[in-house]
Amino acid sequence: MSKFVDRPRYSCAMGGALGVLRAINRAIPILHTSAGCGSNLFGGMNNGSAYIGGGYCGGLALPSTNVIERDIVFGGDEHLREQIKTTLEVMDGDLYVVLTGCMVEMIGDDVDAVCSEYADADVPLIAVHTPSFQGDSLDGYDTLLSAFAKKLVPRGQETIPATVNILGIIPGQDVFWEGNLKELKRLLALIGVRANTLFGEGETIADIRRSGSAALNVVVSDTYGVRTAQEYEELHGIPFITTGLPIGITDTETFLCAVAAALGIAPEVVTQALAPERRTYYAYIERLADLYNDVDLQRYAIIVGDANYVPPISKFVADELGWIPRLAVITDQIKDDDVKDNLLARFRDYESAVAPDVRFNTDASSIKHYIAELFPQNHNDRYTDLYNQVVVIGSSIERGIADEYGYPLLTATFPVTNRLVFGRAYAGLNGALTLVEDLISAVISGR
Amino acid sequence: MDYLNSNAAPVREERLKTNIAFGGTAGELLECARSGCFGADGCLNQARRTFSQTIGCQFTLSLAVLYTMRKAVFVIHAPIGCGSQSVGSVGITQTLHKLRDERAEPLVWLSTNLDEADVITGGERKLRETVLFADAEFRPEAIIVCNTCVPSLIGDDLENIVNDLQTQVSATVVPVYCEGFKTKVMATAYDAIYHGVLKKYVRDPDRDKKLYESDLEKARREYLISRNVNILNVSSMSRADELEIQRLLTAIGLNVQFLPCYSEPEDFQYALESSLNVAICGTHDDYFVKHMQEKYGIPFIIDTIPIGRKNTARWLLKIAEHFELVDEARALIAYEDKLLDKALEPFRAELAEKTVFLGGGEVRVVGTAEIIQDLGMKIAGMKPHHFDEFIEPIFDVLEDIDGVPVDVATNQPFEQANLIRRIKPDLILSHTGGNNITAKYGVPILPIFGVSYNYMGYSGVYEVARRISRLLKNYQFNKRLSKNAPLPFKESWYEQDPFTYIAEI
Numbered sequence: 001m002s003k004f005v006d007r008p009r010y011s012c013a014m015g016g017a018l019g020v021l022r023a024i025n026r027a028i029p030i031l032h033t034s035a036g037c038g039s040n041l042f043g044g045m046n047n048g049s050a051y052i053g054g055g056y057c058g059g060l061a062l063p064s065t066n067v068i069e070r071d072i073v074f075g076g077d078e079h080l081r082e083q084i085k086t087t088l089e090v091m092d093g094d095l096y097v098v099l100t101g102c103m104v105e106m107i108g109d110d111v112d113a114v115c116s117e118y119a120d121a122d123v124p125l126i127a128v129h130t131p132s133f134q135g136d137s138l139d140g141y142d143t144l145l146s147a148f149a150k151k152l153v154p155r156g157q158e159t160i161p162a163t164v165n166i167l168g169i170i171p172g173q174d175v176f177w178e179g180n181l182k183e184l185k186r187l188l189a190l191i192g193v194r195a196n197t198l199f200g201e202g203e204t205i206a207d208i209r210r211s212g213s214a215a216l217n218v219v220v221s222d223t224y225g226v227r228t229a230q231e232y233e234e235l236h237g238i239p240f241i242t243t244g245l246p247i248g249i250t251d252t253e254t255f256l257c258a259v260a261a262a263l264g265i266a267p268e269v270v271t272q273a274l275a276p277e278r279r280t281y282y283a284y285i286e287r288l289a290d291l292y293n294d295v296d297l298q299r300y301a302i303i304v305g306d307a308n309y310v311p312p313i314s315k316f317v318a319d320e321l322g323w324i325p326r327l328a329v330i331t332d333q334i335k336d337d338d339v340k341d342n343l344l345a346r347f348r349d350y351e352s353a354v355a356p357d358v359r360f361n362t363d364a365s366s367i368k369h370y371i372a373e374l375f376p377q378n379h380n381d382r383y384t385d386l387y388n389q390v391v392v393i394g395s396s397i398e399r400g401i402a403d404e405y406g407y408p409l410l411t412a413t414f415p416v417t418n419r420l421v422f423g424r425a426y427a428g429l430n431g432a433l434t435l436v437e438d439l440i441s442a443v444i445s446g447r
Numbered sequence: 448m449d450y451l452n453s454n455a456a457p458v459r460e461e462r463l464k465t466n467i468a469f470g471g472t473a474g475e476l477l478e479c480a481r482s483g484c485f486g487a488d489g490c491l492n493q494a495r496r497t498f499s500q501t502i503g504c505q506f507t508l509s510l511a512v513l514y515t516m517r518k519a520v521f522v523i524h525a526p527i528g529c530g531s532q533s534v535g536s537v538g539i540t541q542t543l544h545k546l547r548d549e550r551a552e553p554l555v556w557l558s559t560n561l562d563e564a565d566v567i568t569g570g571e572r573k574l575r576e577t578v579l580f581a582d583a584e585f586r587p588e589a590i591i592v593c594n595t596c597v598p599s600l601i602g603d604d605l606e607n608i609v610n611d612l613q614t615q616v617s618a619t620v621v622p623v624y625c626e627g628f629k630t631k632v633m634a635t636a637y638d639a640i641y642h643g644v645l646k647k648y649v650r651d652p653d654r655d656k657k658l659y660e661s662d663l664e665k666a667r668r669e670y671l672i673s674r675n676v677n678i679l680n681v682s683s684m685s686r687a688d689e690l691e692i693q694r695l696l697t698a699i700g701l702n703v704q705f706l707p708c709y710s711e712p713e714d715f716q717y718a719l720e721s722s723l724n725v726a727i728c729g730t731h732d733d734y735f736v737k738h739m740q741e742k743y744g745i746p747f748i749i750d751t752i753p754i755g756r757k758n759t760a761r762w763l764l765k766i767a768e769h770f771e772l773v774d775e776a777r778a779l780i781a782y783e784d785k786l787l788d789k790a791l792e793p794f795r796a797e798l799a800e801k802t803v804f805l806g807g808g809e810v811r812v813v814g815t816a817e818i819i820q821d822l823g824m825k826i827a828g829m830k831p832h833h834f835d836e837f838i839e840p841i842f843d844v845l846e847d848i849d850g851v852p853v854d855v856a857t858n859q860p861f862e863q864a865n866l867i868r869r870i871k872p873d874l875i876l877s878h879t880g881g882n883n884i885t886a887k888y889g890v891p892i893l894p895i896f897g898v899s900y901n902y903m904g905y906s907g908v909y910e911v912a913r914r915i916s917r918l919l920k921n922y923q924f925n926k927r928l929s930k931n932a933p934l935p936f937k938e939s940w941y942e943q944d945p946f947t948y949i950a951e952i
Contacts (some may be wrong), residue, residue: 004577006584007528007537007555011527028935034596036504036627039858039880040532043507047535054883057935060858061884068628072600086498086948090861092937102526103599103628106566132526133566133597140484259855333560364585365555396537400553415534 016140033101048415305413470946504627889929
């Protein structure tokens with residue numbers, strides 16, 4: 001049973017699906033839904049994703065039936081049939097995907113039947129059911145990719161050794177999705193593994209189609225992408241591992257070792273591949289030695305956001321940056337206790353032994369209550385160990401808290417509205433260095 | 448007009464016979480309007496598209512307006528996706544609120560997060576929990592509850608729930624019925640909001656009554672009211688626009704209060720201590736001002752929008768006539784004209800004969816066209832979101848407009864792309880939202896509105912002129928895009944008539 005959400009950081013299943021389609025070059029969504037859905041979802045996605053933009057066919061260019069009361073009363077099948085026909089006349093794409101909204105699902109339009117009329121068309125057209133009342137945008141990512149695994153990826157492809165698909169990074173919802181995918185692909189190449197990210201720089205629909213030939217699916221998340229990986233396992237016989245999103249040298253090593261083990265690559269290959277990377281990485285980190293120790297740049301941290309980012313950022317700032325994460329709030333709607341346990345496990349065994357209090361709460365207002373609970377309060381005692389050296393790593397929604405307490409804020413999790421992000425990463429090694437740049441810059445902005 | 452006994456405002460297709468699909472020239476459109484094509488049985492009232500692209504709904508537009516209103520939190524009674532555009536308002540809303548109140552609180556919205564079980568059993572329990580939580584957690588002056596498609600279809604009795612909740616919370620609970628699927632005319636949103644505001648915000652101010660009031664005090668009180676005017680602002684206006692409007696009206700001796708944007712609930716009580724309501728934009732405000740006249744006897748003016756000098760002068764004179772301040776207004780207008788003319792000289796020389804395409808809200812499009820003509824530029828085409836009676840008076844100040852192509856379309860970038868290829872304008876004035884497409888024509892773009900720029904009054908004309916001049920100096924960004932980022936339309940589409948997909952029901 002779900003509850004209300006105070007300032008949700010995700011949209012609906014259709015929003016998640018639209019994020020993926022936005023990332024696929026020349027994919028044309030056709031929305032079968034009320035007026036407003038496409039405009040609303042893109043408004044949120046464009047602003048919240050540090051400005052992913054409408055791109056080729058997003059934003060107000062999205063084809064949409066814009067159903068109104070008349071369609072609800074009489075059914076929208078004919079309307080959809082007409083819209084598909086005219087969309088094919090006007091819009092130039094390599095893949096057309098019909099996404100359904102709440103209203104047409106409630107009245108039971110037979111969308112699959114209408115779309116099946118295009119089964120033999122030159123350009124693929126598939127239908128995916130994405131009503132909001134059945135899932136949020138984090139679910140929508142899997143709903144769309146599962147549908148691809150089923151309807152777009154040919155079965156019976158021959159397995160190509162040492163190739164993997166990367167799952168678990170949601171375009172738009174992960175503000176650094178494209179940079180993260182690029183960095184993970186680069187890291188895997190270091191150990192001789194070719195990664196198919198399905199979308200990103202240079203990937204096309206052909207890459208999605210050939211994803212059935214991978215030897216392994218690597219899900220870099222404890223929740224997103226798991227359902228898709230299960231679908232691939234069942235339909236295409238591809239096993240999968242879940243690793244979490246790696247940030248920093250320790251995580252990267254663990255990540256590469258896990259992939260290597262699953263593919264039967266010797267662990268020495270990872271050690272050898274990482275040796276020059278480690279030298280470069282620490283050559284950069286070394287630059288900070290002066291400033292960090294000159295002015296005492298250790299901070300307490302509050303980390304707020306989705307299940308992919310909160311665990312690795314917390315661990316990274318503790319074990320590598322030497323900070324003290326005090327509070328970590330995961331804002332997803334997580335119904336499955338096993339998923340919660342897996343996420344909690346990622347906060348154990350810190351080398352620094354300073355793991356934060358971890359809370360699962362969807363509501364933005366909860367942060368303030370946790371601060372009151374966990375942080376020493378000023379009771380006008382002469383001496384109090386107040387945590388006044390705090391950095392908030394969260395979303396633009398945390399601007400309120402940051403302003404109120406006077407804490408610097410680094411916006412890293414959705415929504416990020418005060419920055420523009422192209423292809424930079426927070427994952428892997430280059431991503432970790434970027435994260436350090438941004439964290440320290442947030443602290444020293446007054447210099 | 449009195450719709451306040453109903454739960455919800457009527458949709459504009461019904462109330463105003465608003466049209467959202469027309470292709471032709473301005474002359475044809477005006478002729479059509481005058482001969483009744485927009486009437487109940489008219490050919491244009493029910494026009495539609497057989498191919499369409501996404502549009503905002505009355506709910507999404509409602510949020511854009513509601514989020515300007517201070518000291519309220521917003522409850523979205525819907526599945527989780529509705530209103531996700533709010534994440535884009537977090538930062539900018541607080542920034543804009545702080546221009547009016549340094550201590551403004553961050554924007555708070557809550558989703559009742561209806562799921563599959565609620566679709567079957569109803570959303571009442573969640574709505575109650577949400578409103579009670581909002582009241583206890585945030586202690587707002589008002590809780591504004593937006594109703595959306597799903598609870599409307601499953602039959603939640605919002606009116607009853609809200610009335611019952613009102614007995615349990617300290618905030619004023621305001622229902623706004625803005626279900627997206629009810630209408631294709633986004634602008635119905637303004638009526639939906641005002642409907643709630645009229646019922647819940649507008650009431651006599653809670654003042655201590657004096658036991659004794661001297662004649663002098665009474666005369667003073669009444670005199671002040673006789674000089675108070677409510678200006679109905681719009682969420683697309685900037686603070687700079689407000690200051691310019693206020694400057695002009697103060698100059699002829701009036702006291703100005705702006706409503707509804709950036710106001711707080713109490714301001715609507717003081718709105719009753721005023722002698723005139725003036726719409727900045729008829730499309731926004733007719734529902735409010737007509738009810739204010741009907742219910743509280745406050746007269747109103749809906750005429751043109753104060754964008755462009757002739758429109759501004761006309762708008763000022765209408766107000767001045769009401770207060771018998773015409774001489775003062777004429778003197779002001781003459782003075783402002785003289786200063787502006789001198790300031791515009793260099794821009795007129797530079798911009799003469801450039802062609803301009805305008806797209807956006809109907810009133811802004813036609814209003815801003817006056818600035819374009821004033822600067823000696825040519826109107827090459829117009830694309831208003833919709834068309835209704837409020838646009839007609841604004842055409843008056845435009846010259847030689849009959850042959851100009853007009854596409855009545857809420858967004859629909861595919862039609863615009865086809866038109867632009869034919870028209871090849873030197874400059875586009877464009878509404879926010881579709882510029883991933885518009886930029887790729889390789890032409891400079893001036894946003895047709897902006898919450899941080901001045902467009903209105905005399906200073907607005909100058910600001911628009913100098914920004915156009917700046918934009919035309921270098922538009923390499925869009926030019927490069929047009930050569931390197933393709934548009935999504937098939938080449939065959941450009942060979943079709945741009946209005947191919949407009950049809951009657």
